[in-house]
Amino acid sequence: MLIDPEAYKKTNAGCVNNTIAHECVHWYKHRMYYRMQEYILPRLAKYCKCYVEQLPYSTEEEIILENHAIGIAPRILMPKNPFLEMAYTFNVGYGKDNRYAIAQLAEFFEVSKQSVTIRLEECGLL
């Protein structure tokens, strides 16, 4: 796995951890897609490459794989049951000012506050 050191500088440790989990999803779940492409469509075969911004020349399948990795990585870093347990510990609640709790959860799970917020919404707590 190669992560652009310039991209590293533009972000925080939580984003870096999310990127590592994201690339692990690609390696574990999607490597056979690229391996089979070498055999079936060698002319189109290429390596998996994620961009910080948009994917300018991705196929429809690659966009699906990318969204798959984007969706799974936070769930790996913040598994539902431990995440809910910690959210209740930090007294997260619908309609409350949860900024302090979100910061605490981000620190605990070593992810970004944005990632915590999205995960709280997915779990129905925000």
Ligand SMILES: [Zn+2]
């Ligand atoms: Zn990706």
